[in-house]
Amino acid sequence: MAEAKTLGALLSWAQDRLKQAGIAEGALDARLLVEHVTQTTRLDAMSRPERPVSDTERMAVEEAVTQRIAGRPVHRIIGHREFYGLDLRLSPETLEPRPDTETLVDMVVAEARRLGGEDRPWRIIDLGTGTGAIALALLSVLPAAHAVGVDISADALATARINADMNGYGGRFETCQSDWFEKIDGRFDFIVSNPPYIREEIWRALAVEVRDHDPRRALVAGDDGLDAYRLLAAQSGAHLATGGMVAVEIGYDQKESVTGLFVDQGFRLHKAGRDLAGHDRVLVFVAETAREQT
Structure with a gap:
């Protein structure tokens, strides 16, 4: 389970998990999933990596990453493209x-x-x-x-x-x-x-x-x-x-x-x-x- 408490840490955790699972576009998929769950942008991750994430957000990202590793496409998880x-x-x-x-x-x-x-x-x-x-x-x-x-x-x-x-x-x-x-x-x-x-x-x-x-x-x-x-x-x-x-x-x-x-x-x-x-x-x-x- 992710122990990340900030946006930057949560993004890094998601990227590492998808990379370890051999997901080809793991870095991009991790960013899309984290942004979707936390309702943030790429700019937020760069300018406010210390933004706190809630337990609800962390658990939702964990679930999304689990689904992606199981083969569900990232846009199917997000629900739009x-x-x-x-x-x-x-x-x-x-x-x-x-x-x-x-x-x-x-x-x-x-x-x-x-x-x-x-x-x-x-x-x-x-x-x-x-x-x-x-x-x-x-x-x-x-x-x-x-x-x-x-x-x-x-x-x-x-x-x-x-x-x-x-x-x-x-x-x-x-x-x-x-x-x-x-x-x-x-x-x-x-x-x-x-x-x-x-x-x-x-x-x-x-x-x-x-x-x-x-x-x-x-x-x-x-x-x-x-x-x-x-x-x-x-x-x-x-x-x-x-x-x-x-x-x-x-x-x-x-x-x-x-x-x-x-x-x-x-x-x-x-x-x-x-x-x-x-x-x-x-x-x-x-x-x-x-x-x-x-």
């Missing part, structure tokens, strides 16, 4: 948004600017919205846009609604419980999705932080990881506005296979984007008959 400058609440049936997905947001924003500007009333649908991360990030940059967040999970949609309201975009964001396009009417300028794309055999070998804590159905898409893309490719055309685009996140080795599925359904690959590690991560498609706009 930053994405594209937004603070997003997490829940059991939402995927934890990752920085690589910001590539998709950046590419859609660039296309919106190219096609008409940020201030147009773009219509966006985010399929498998989870926390609402992609849709809300787009709303944060496109002030006249309206987004629909679609998910089969009521828990995910409730979380997305909380995140929309908490970040000030509730008036331009609506939710719909639907199995992909099943209950969707209308057409959209941007169809976006970070669908499940992991193969069954790969999922079984994932790190415990992912396999045991991210919702399985948000990750796994059949034996080849392409089930969701088959559906998106087949059904997006009926919901795409004239000149609209479909933007999807993909696995690092799926560019050719996903492109083939969309081409077979009358789409053309417009752009491809890479993530922070240089891997293929985002594909943007237009209808084959769409004339390129400049």
Whole structure:
């Protein structure tokens, strides 16, 4: 049990425990956990390391560190995560948004600017919205846009609604419980999705932080990881506005296979984007008959 009586000592204890447990990002995780429990900042730790900590705070940090050592991701313990400058609440049936997905947001924003500007009333649908991360990030940059967040999970949609309201975009964001396009009417300028794309055999070998804590159905898409893309490719055309685009996140080795599925359904690959590690991560498609706009 930690005997730390000050903020600085408690932080050092947490860092040592996570380091000894072999946690790769132990120093960062310790800081996040201590800041969350004590409601302090990094500046507080540097400028007021002698700040007293209560027994309640110390015990809460001990519990959080124990959970982290057991494999629970730090942001699952905290209950929220930053994405594209937004603070997003997490829940059991939402995927934890990752920085690589910001590539998709950046590419859609660039296309919106190219096609008409940020201030147009773009219509966006985010399929498998989870926390609402992609849709809300787009709303944060496109002030006249309206987004629909679609998910089969009521828990995910409730979380997305909380995140929309908490970040000030509730008036331009609506939710719909639907199995992909099943209950969707209308057409959209941007169809976006970070669908499940992991193969069954790969999922079984994932790190415990992912396999045991991210919702399985948000990750796994059949034996080849392409089930969701088959559906998106087949059904997006009926919901795409004239000149609209479909933007999807993909696995690092799926560019050719996903492109083939969309081409077979009358789409053309417009752009491809890479993530922070240089891997293929985002594909943007237009209808084959769409004339390129400049």
